[in-house]
Amino acid sequence: MDAHLVVDRPPFRLDVTLTAAPGDVVALLGPNGAGKSTALRTLAGLTPLTDGHLRLDGTALDRTPPESRPVGVVFQDYLLFPHLSALDNVAFGPRCQGASKAEARAQAAAWLDRMGLADHAAARPRRLSGGQAQRVALARALATHPRLLLLDEPLAALDARTRLEVRAQLRRHLAEFEAVAVLVTHDPLDAMVLADRLVVIEHGRVVQEGTPADIARHPRTDYIAQLVGLNLYRGQAAGHTVRLDAGPDITTTEDLSGPVFVAFPPSAVTLFRDRPTGASARNLWRCEVAGLETHGDQIRADLTGELPLAADLTTVAAADLELHPGAAVWATVKATQTHAYPA
Template identity: 70%
Template sequence: MTLHARLVVTRPAFTLDIALDVRAGEVVALLGPNGAGKTTALRALAGLVALSKGEIVLDGHPLHTLAPEQRPIGMVFQNYLLFPHLSALDNVAFGPRCQGASKAEARRTAAALLERVGLADRAAARPRQLSGGQAQRVALARALAVRPELLLLDEPLAALDAHTRLEVRSELRRHLADFGGATVLVTHDPLDAMVLADRLVVIENGAIVQQGAPAEVARHPRTDYVARLVGLNLYRGVADGTRVKAGELLLHTSEHLDGAAFVAFPPAAVALYRSRPDGSPRNLWQARIDGIERHGDNVRVHLEGPVTAFADITPAAVADLDLTPGQTIWASVKATETHAYPA
């Protein structure tokens, strides 16, 4: 079931205006900073937020004219919203019962889905007796129980701890691969998006700023937000052969381009020196340390200068260089680590 949607939601201080196409069997992740419009888009698809303009068409049939309960949609909410007074089995059976199934038929459907998500032995448990991962799987089973043509997931892993998230993410990917309809997923977590989605749609300030396969978006970010998300330093400039003028800095790159271009390199590619290094690498500039923080197993150094940049170095290197905020140092990055692509 292919989804074609133009979603326009106008509010006093914000306008969402995006076009969205999702093929049958495809998982599309809406990614963006807080307030970008991701959840508004998802709720508009579900009919929980009214469109100011636009349309929602699924398999050639308009959905935007239908009430939420009439749309062939299954939804997993961020906090799951399971009915606290019902067992897991009856939570899942609720949708089929609303569609007219008999109690016995609805319970058979629910039991089969709980078995599918590995919770057959928790059918009698109420939500308060379930772990976070179990509650997420019950919510997914409940969404699938109505046999939806469109599956919507709002931050489905956000309520889980890090260990549970790892396990449930893998299971969710398997369940989504088995779903034959279109799936739209909202997340702020780049790892969730990269693992679960076939395609990313990045939204900022109510508009789509980039979309594509996860690997393509990661390799070629087109906004500062996406660059931070995938861990790259990103600049926009003008290319002339293998050189890109980005602000006050001229960067040598591994690609040959002409005209408007983006240039990017990972923080781990940035080398820091107390004094000007011998040999004068081609990409070399003076910078001031604006901040130093732990970043995983390394240390991230925030640099201000001709360009703002991040450098990831080891704790030992911080000690050897005796780095402190406010200090002026030299930074360099090899041309082979600096990649340019058309803007």
């Protein structure tokens, strides 16, 4: 796939370039209103391009109507036909492609079997669980043998327990898919588990792309840093010291020069109610607790002051420090727990 998607809808403008080879799974990530769904609808042919191009297997699809594109779509709410059985929902695509009723049903039965749903072939959508409906929708999309598979928030409609199981199943099916798959998701875990490559979109433009591991380690915007759970700052490096664009200096182990990002996890932050005496930490800032919230089995403190940051600590530590909104604290981070990289 080779796509340059330009959609003008003043004041919003989407201008995104996407490339992928057969077998690639690409996840589009971004905040609400970033343009992810617009990009997906454009790939499907449901939203026309203002400019740019879309080529799939070397064939231009810019002016090809949606129904004639070799594209399968799994919508967020699945959009199964309520009056048709699971079997006939899946058979719908092959029938539209010219297969006889018997041929289409045979293909559909094979797909349902692959999805572990052979026993539910006669069930109508209202009789299916969320996970089963998701797999029927995926089977329906795959039954047309698409060269591009589009998944719009494929796990959003599932409860947490079902989501865990279906995510693992979806990963297996995507690994077996030989064409290009593009999924839109708000959930970083879905993206990290399902995709080979992440493309992060903000304000209609790509701000970062790479492997999940690379993006998790080298976030380049506040949105991505929050997504992967890191404190992120930008500044100018001179050796092991980074002078932040807005804030104090940070000492790092990397020896760099010029514009850089500095990142560290909230778990790297140690808090004190009084200024620590004899502390060797060069990274020491006076802060104030702006808020506290439960974060997994820990407490996350949102801090303002010399350096706005997030800090994670145990419930016991938070109680010992008598933390509460408005409390003054000292925050330290060891240089060895920071990570600096070129901006």
